[in-house]
Amino acid sequence: LIRPEDITTCDSTQQMIHKARKDGVELFFDRAESMRPCPIGNESACCKHCSMGPCRLNTKDPYSRVGICGATIDTIVARNFGRMVAAGTAAHTDHGMAMLDLFRGVVEGTVKDFEIKDPIKLREVAESLDIPTEDRTTLEIAKDLYKALELTYTQVDGEIPLVKRVPAKTLETWRQEGIVPRGAMREIMEMMHRTAMGVDQDYENITKQISRTALADGWGGSMVSTDISDILFGTPSPVEVEVDMGVLKEDHVNIIVHGHEPILLEAMIVSAGSPSLKQMAVDAGAKGINLVGMCCSGLDVLSRHGIPHAGNFSSTEAVLVSGAVDAMTVDIQCIKQDLAKVCECYETVFITTNYRAKIEGAMHVEMDEHNPLECTDEIIIKAISRYKHRNKAIQIPRRKAKGIHGFSHEYIKYMLGGSFRSGYEPLNENIINGRIRGAAGVVGCTNPRSKQDFSHVELVKELIKNDILVVQTGCSQMALAKAGLTTPGAAALAGPGLAEVCETVGIPPVLGLGACVDNSRILMILAEMVKTGGLGEAIADLPVAGCAPEWMSEKAIAIGQYFVASGVFTVFGHTFPITKGTKFEKHLFEELAGKGFGKWGFASDPIEMARLMIAHIDRKRKDLGIDK
Numbered sequence: 270l271i272r273p274e275d276i277t278t279c280d281s282t283q284q285m286i287h288k289a290r291k292d293g294v295e296l297f298f299d300r301a302e303s304m305r306p307c308p309i310g311n312e313s314a315c316c317k318h319c320s321m322g323p324c325r326l327n328t329k330d331p332y333s334r335v336g337i338c339g340a341t342i343d344t345i346v347a348r349n350f351g352r353m354v355a356a357g358t359a360a361h362t363d364h365g366m367a368m369l370d371l372f373r374g375v376v377e378g379t380v381k382d383f384e385i386k387d388p389i390k391l392r393e394v395a396e397s398l399d400i401p402t403e404d405r406t407t408l409e410i411a412k413d414l415y416k417a418l419e420l421t422y423t424q425v426d427g428e429i430p431l432v433k434r435v436p437a438k439t440l441e442t443w444r445q446e447g448i449v450p451r452g453a454m455r456e457i458m459e460m461m462h463r464t465a466m467g468v469d470q471d472y473e474n475i476t477k478q479i480s481r482t483a484l485a486d487g488w489g490g491s492m493v494s495t496d497i498s499d500i501l502f503g504t505p506s507p508v509e510v511e512v513d514m515g516v517l518k519e520d521h522v523n524i525i526v527h528g529h530e531p532i533l534l535e536a537m538i539v540s541a542g543s544p545s546l547k548q549m550a551v552d553a554g555a556k557g558i559n560l561v562g563m564c565c566s567g568l569d570v571l572s573r574h575g576i577p578h579a580g581n582f583s584s585t586e587a588v589l590v591s592g593a594v595d596a597m598t599v600d601i602q603c604i605k606q607d608l609a610k611v612c613e614c615y616e617t618v619f620i621t622t623n624y625r626a627k628i629e630g631a632m633h634v635e636m637d638e639h640n641p642l643e644c645t646d647e648i649i650i651k652a653i654s655r656y657k658h659r660n661k662a663i664q665i666p667r668r669k670a671k672g673i674h675g676f677s678h679e680y681i682k683y684m685l686g687g688s689f690r691s692g693y694e695p696l697n698e699n700i701i702n703g704r705i706r707g708a709a710g711v712v713g714c715t716n717p718r719s720k721q722d723f724s725h726v727e728l729v730k731e732l733i734k735n736d737i738l739v740v741q742t743g744c745s746q747m748a749l750a751k752a753g754l755t756t757p758g759a760a761a762l763a764g765p766g767l768a769e770v771c772e773t774v775g776i777p778p779v780l781g782l783g784a785c786v787d788n789s790r791i792l793m794i795l796a797e798m799v800k801t802g803g804l805g806e807a808i809a810d811l812p813v814a815g816c817a818p819e820w821m822s823e824k825a826i827a828i829g830q831y832f833v834a835s836g837v838f839t840v841f842g843h844t845f846p847i848t849k850g851t852k853f854e855k856h857l858f859e860e861l862a863g864k865g866f867g868k869w870g871f872a873s874d875p876i877e878m879a880r881l882m883i884a885h886i887d888r889k890r891k892d893l894g895i896d897k
């Protein structure tokens with residue numbers, strides 16, 4: 270058996286793997302060991318888009334064979350890649366759609382338990398879409414905004430509304446290529462159509478639709494999701510939070526909320542505050558109710574309300590092994606089916622809440638946004654009852670780390686500029702004068718095929734050491750939070766220029782922006798940097814780079830592609846779903862940059878990832894004439 274220390278650098282998860290082995294409970298790490306990936310599928314060199322196949326091509330000699338229909342390796346890998354982007358985009362846009370449903374309910378008055386919490390953001394978003402705001406009530410503006418944002422999904426012709434935020438030159442590139450998204454539904458539909466048997470069989474043309482679909486995610490579905498979440502639940506501002514499994518409390522009713530739609534945890538917070546439920550917990554012998562987030566759901570409420578967070582994707586089973594979790598409740602995305610089994614082993618109540626995502630063996634308590642507390646009250650009652658009947662040995666890892674999170678792009682603007690001249694000028698100035706070399710987004714999942722957290726942490730350390738400011742989202746943010754790098758004190762690990770800026774402003778060198786849909790906040794930062802001036806005219810001119818070192822989800826591929834199409838050099842780690850030595854590879858990894866986009870990069874080792882990113886940033890600095 271592989272040693273836990275070789276599986277993960279997360280100490281709590283290591284402890285839980287040891288315990289799981291003692292308890293005879295299988296975790297996904299164990300299956301990752303015993304199930305080797307198929308070498309052909311690993312390079313995406315197979316096609317099963319029709320029943321003449323499946324056709325498997327030779328990854329060692331990719332042009333030696335074609336599919337039965339004649340599809341070449343480039344067609345096959347491009348189509349497979351396109352379908353990953355379609356699936357990832359669908360996930361983010363459907364999540365955004367759920368937020369839009371909620372917003373519509375609030376605007377129409379049919380949803381009473383939520384309200385517009387941030388009318389300032391509402392006005393800003395409306396103004397960014399040229400919706401008149403002067404002398405109008407919040408509700409009037411909200412009604413117009415709803416209609417405008419709905420077009421992000423449903424529009425069949427024209428340009429999605431939020432492209433108004435894209436720097437002019439970047440948008441010009443998209444127009445020239447004919448890839449400005451019309452509406453997300455149309456782009457996803459067309460992507461699926463074009464990748465079906467016998468349709469688009471030119472990898473360059475397929476790539477155009479891949480970009481168009483991905484852009485409908487980044488500047489569409491994800492951005493709408495972030496904006497509406499901020500409007501309804503508040504725009505994040507820095508907050509100190511505790512993370513890691515040590516946030517579980519043995520003498521409390523522990524409830525973990527894992528998934529992606531913020532509404533579940535927002536409603537849980539209200540229920541957990543109810544005096545009668547608190548009393549019920551006390552009557553059961555507990556000191557109180559302890560709400561804890563995981564994955565992106567957790568990041569949403571950590572950023573907004575400082576709710577503690579127990580860990581990232583690779584720790585969602587491990588945390589159950591503690592025996593201290595009375596209920597785990599989930600909604601959509603990144604929820605491993607085997608959580609049901611592990612919950613059963615530890616008698617943890619496992620509850621699905623979304624009609625889209627039921628799991629065999631789980632209890633289903635549906636969340637209805639018109640009456641959300643009915644669902645969350647019931648979850649708490651079930652958790653209290655598990656607490657009362659706890660009969661498993663409990664072993665909670667003692668590790669906890671404190672950090673500052675909740676950096677929205679609005680707050681970054683305010684914080685950098687101070688109250689007198691809020692704006693991105695200070696960031697741009699510090700990049701131009703060389704104190705900050707550039708900026709990097711380090712984001713994305715963890716993956717049992719890659720030592721958990723290791724690449725995230727080593728990469729970020731290397732970047733900040735080289736004076737590169739790091740922004741983060743998703744499971745990556747949690748890796749760095751656990752490692753203690755989201756505190757202002759971490760500036761000690763930064764290079765002298767970055768450290769000076771961090772100390773002056775009082776920020777960590779690693780800024781957590783929230784969940785994966787909040788990668789849209791990174792796009793907004795990039796757009797602001799271009800508009801502020803001095804760093805070129807397009808996003809592709811900026812000295813920035815992105816990385817998802819331990820990615821696993823199709824959503825990550827969609828995100829990577831929208832960053833590439835927006836102009837960012839984007840490095841992925843540990844594996845990449847295309848066949849090496851193909852024209853399609855060359856297209857993604859080299860040629861796109863020549864058309865005014867960014868491009869993809871790949872490396873397995875975090876120091877090598879950093880080297881690629883720094884080299885790109887230095888090249889951009891040189892092009893801008895700010896290398897000294």
Ligand code: NFS
Pocket residue numbers: 529564565581582602603712713714715743744745784785786821822824825
């Ligand atoms: Ni992002 Fe959130 Fe994590 Fe990966 Fe999954 S939780 S949306 S996909 S695993 S970062």
Ligand code: SF4
Pocket residue numbers: 316317318319320321322323324336337338339340466467
């Ligand atoms: Fe094979 Fe072509 Fe059918 Fe794909 S579409 S399975 S390559 S015959």
